[in-house]
Amino acid sequence: MKIENLLVVGVGLIGGSLALALKRAGVVGRVVGCGRRVAGLEQAMRLGVIDAYDTDLPAAAARADVIFLGVPVGAMARLLESMAPVLAEGVVVTDGGSTKRGPLSAARAALGAAFSRFVPGHPIAGSERSGVSAARADLYDSHKVLLTPETGTARDAIERVEWMWRQAGAVVESMDAGEHDRVLGITSHLPHVLAYALVDFIARSPDATRCFDLAAGGFIDFTRIASSDPVMWRDISIDNADTLASSLDRFIDALVVIRQMIEQGRGDDIEQLYRSAREARERLIDKRGGV
Amino acid sequence: MKIENLLVVGVGLIGGSLALALKRAGVVGRVVGCGRRVAGLEQAMRLGVIDAYDTDLPAAAARADVIFLGVPVGAMARLLESMAPVLAEGVVVTDGGSTKRGPLSAARAALGAAFSRFVPGHPIAGSERSGVSAARADLYDSHKVLLTPETGTARDAIERVEWMWRQAGAVVESMDAGEHDRVLGITSHLPHVLAYALVDFIARSPDATRCFDLAAGGFIDFTRIASSDPVMWRDISIDNADTLASSLDRFIDALVVIRQMIEQGRGDDIEQLYRSAREARERLIDKRGGV
Numbered sequence: 184m185k186i187e188n189l190l191v192v193g194v195g196l197i198g199g200s201l202a203l204a205l206k207r208a209g210v211v212g213r214v215v216g217c218g219r220r221v222a223g224l225e226q227a228m229r230l231g232v233i234d235a236y237d238t239d240l241p242a243a244a245a246r247a248d249v250i251f252l253g254v255p256v257g258a259m260a261r262l263l264e265s266m267a268p269v270l271a272e273g274v275v276v277t278d279g280g281s282t283k284r285g286p287l288s289a290a291r292a293a294l295g296a297a298f299s300r301f302v303p304g305h306p307i308a309g310s311e312r313s314g315v316s317a318a319r320a321d322l323y324d325s326h327k328v329l330l331t332p333e334t335g336t337a338r339d340a341i342e343r344v345e346w347m348w349r350q351a352g353a354v355v356e357s358m359d360a361g362e363h364d365r366v367l368g369i370t371s372h373l374p375h376v377l378a379y380a381l382v383d384f385i386a387r388s389p390d391a392t393r394c395f396d397l398a399a400g401g402f403i404d405f406t407r408i409a410s411s412d413p414v415m416w417r418d419i420s421i422d423n424a425d426t427l428a429s430s431l432d433r434f435i436d437a438l439v440v441i442r443q444m445i446e447q448g449r450g451d452d453i454e455q456l457y458r459s460a461r462e463a464r465e466r467l468i469d470k471r472g473g474v
Numbered sequence: 475m476k477i478e479n480l481l482v483v484g485v486g487l488i489g490g491s492l493a494l495a496l497k498r499a500g501v502v503g504r505v506v507g508c509g510r511r512v513a514g515l516e517q518a519m520r521l522g523v524i525d526a527y528d529t530d531l532p533a534a535a536a537r538a539d540v541i542f543l544g545v546p547v548g549a550m551a552r553l554l555e556s557m558a559p560v561l562a563e564g565v566v567v568t569d570g571g572s573t574k575r576g577p578l579s580a581a582r583a584a585l586g587a588a589f590s591r592f593v594p595g596h597p598i599a600g601s602e603r604s605g606v607s608a609a610r611a612d613l614y615d616s617h618k619v620l621l622t623p624e625t626g627t628a629r630d631a632i633e634r635v636e637w638m639w640r641q642a643g644a645v646v647e648s649m650d651a652g653e654h655d656r657v658l659g660i661t662s663h664l665p666h667v668l669a670y671a672l673v674d675f676i677a678r679s680p681d682a683t684r685c686f687d688l689a690a691g692g693f694i695d696f697t698r699i700a701s702s703d704p705v706m707w708r709d710i711s712i713d714n715a716d717t718l719a720s721s722l723d724r725f726i727d728a729l730v731v732i733r734q735m736i737e738q739g740r741g742d743d744i745e746q747l748y749r750s751a752r753e754a755r756e757r758l759i760d761k762r763g764g765v
Contacts, residue, residue, distance in 0.1 A: 257741075307688060307690045308690070308691075309690070309691075309692070310691075311692075327688065329688070362681075362684070365681065366681050366684050366685050366688055367688065369675075369676055369679060369681065369685050370676065370685045370686075370688055370689045370690070370693050371689075371690060371692060371693065373672070374672065374692060374693055374696045374697075375692070376729075376732060376736075377668060377672065377696075377729075378696060378751075379732075379747060379748045379751040379752075380725070380728055380729055380732055380747075380751075381664070381665060381668065381725070382751035382752075382754050382755050383728070383747050383750060383751040383754070384660075384724070384725055384728045385660055385661065385754070386750065386751065386754040388660060390653075390656060390657050390660065391754075393653070393657050394657050394660050394661045395661075395754070395757075395758045395761070397598060397618065397620070397657055397658065397661055398661045398662075398758060399598045399599065399600070399661070399662060400599075400600075400601075401600070401602075401662060401665060401666070401698070401699040401702075402661050402662065402665055403758075403759070403762075404695045404696070404698050404699070405665045405668075405669060405695070405696055405698070405699060406665075406755050407692070407695050407696070408692045408695070408696060409748075409751045409752060409755050410752050410755050410756060410759075411692075411748075411752070413745050413748035413749040413752055414745060416744075416748050417741050417744045417745040417748060418741075420736050420744050421736065421739050421741055421744070424736045424737055424739060427733075427736050428733055428736055428737045431729055431732070431733040431736070432733070433675070434671070434672070434675055434729075435726055435729055435730065435733075437671055437674070437675045438667075438668075438671055438722055438725075438726055438729075439726065441667060441670075441671055441722070442718075442719055442722040442723070442726075445667075445711050445712065445715045445718050445719055445722070446715055446719045448712050448715060450548075450708050450709075450712055453707075453708045453711050453712070454704050454705060454708040456670060456671075456674050457670045457700075457702075457704035457707050457708060458704040459674060459677065460669075460670040460671075460673035460674040460677065460700045461670075461673075461700060461701050461702070461704055463673050463674070463676070463677035463682075463686070464673050464697050464700050464701050465701060466686075467686045467689060467694075468694070468701075470686070471694075
């Protein structure tokens with residue numbers, strides 16, 4: 184099952200950590216990195232994340248058994264188009280994008296018959312840090328990876344990607360791409376938008392300097408995800424715009440209700456809402472076996 | 475300057491940590507705890523946080539040099555009223571409430587002439603954990619404590635409270651109570667409301683179970699403050715309702731703008747907002763010397 188020739192397109196936190204995890208497991212022959220910035224690829228070489236690099240994507244893609252796209256979801260269409268003509272028979276193409284409907288339609292449009300070799304994936308792991316210097320062999324240990332294959336996706340391609348992620352330490356689950364985007368839109372994309380929005384809101388306030396001076400640990404944690412890569416999150420926001428817009432609408436409605444409770448001094452309602460939120464979060468933490 | 479007889483009313487995370495920090499510094503004679511739950515006071519005794527307890531507040535208050543109120547801000551008026559008739563001359567009363575206008579008006583109404591002995595304070599430290607079992611001697615080390623005295627507050631009372639907090643490891647700043655509530659309303663109270671609101675929003679969604687199953691580390695951090703004490707935050711929300719309601723209004727407006735950007739696929743605007751938010755947060759982190 185060993186991967187003789189793994190091509191990682193976009194050697195950052197996600198792609199770099201996958202390469203390191205597969206090397207750790209001893210299940211990969213040669214890891215080739217592909218990207219736009221030679222300096223980043225040189226750094227990935229120095230860090231032992233990749234064994235070689237190539238800035239010519241079609242040339243590198245033609246030689247690969249497994250191709251992993253670790254790039255912002257908005258960049259995938261172009262990359263898939265440029266590699267489509269050269270893909271070897273039996274190749275498996277997969278990705279680590281945080282939305283799944285976008286990469287799927289990009290692959291469907293770009294790959295033609297080879298679309299059956301595309302297995303969309305999303306590792307539920309990461310960090311607000313980005314770039315290959317943040318890559319770690321253990322990033323995926325015991326973390327979930329969600330695969331969202333279509334009915335036409337080749338069985339052996341799915342199995343190869345499942346195997347790959349298990350070797351990287353992850354727990355693999357399959358789900359529908361639409362459900363993925365709906366659920367992640369609420370638990371991940373919406374919080375990111377709120378965190379960015381809050382920091383921006385404070386930065387624009389007349390009290391900005393004073394606010395940041397007096398920010399406590401709660402604020403630092405609450406806004407950690409606002410240090411995430413802006414391009415990656417721009418692409419996610421656009422790719423999952425329908426879910427995000429409707430979640431924002433409903434969340435705004437919920438805020439309006441809470442605002443009313445606060446303005447009207449309805450202590451019992453406020454306490455009940457806070458209490459049930461705390462209980463829901465505590466159940467979640469218990470289920471995960473701690474923070 | 476040693477405090478011979480410190481009375482801590484409400485021996486939880488905040489009051490308990492103050493007692494431990496002053497004991498660590500060796501500047502307190504006897505620490506008496508006062509509270510409604512004997513079990514909690516017994517626990518505080520076992521943990522060495524207090525030396526004695528008394529459930530009769532006026533009796534305990536009559537013997538104290540310094541009285542610290544570590545209770546939700548909504549409980550302060552009643553406590554101040556009950557201790558007002560017995561306060562010794564030269565006593566200093568202070569608090570750790572997260573809002574300052576409310577405790578100030580409660581003290582003004584309850585204490586009469588002794589209002590000049592009330593020094594409102596707010597340590598910018600804490601945890602989503604509550605109760606005396608979470609108390610730590612080092613909770614305040616290098617953390618800010620904001621004091622918001624009025625023009626009538628006695629100079630020696632302010633100095634005593636400043637000294638006390640420095641002994642506890644904190645850095646003391648003074649500011650206007652109105653400014654305090656406005657600034658903290660944005661950097662602390664608003665994020666708490668958003669965190670509670672988001673968890674409640676998800677818990678009520680039809681996909682709740684699936685959402686919590688797939689929640690990642692970002693969500694856990696983002697919602698950490700939603701595990702805070704509901705009664706404490708109910709009181710803060712009501713006490714700072716005017717600031718919170720207007721902040722919520724403006725924040726909702728900001729969300730509506732972002733929602734439009736997302737729905738209209740305005741990638742450049744989205745990226746710019748996310749980028750400037752990230753930069754503002756990074757500046758904040760740099761200034762603090764790291765997370």
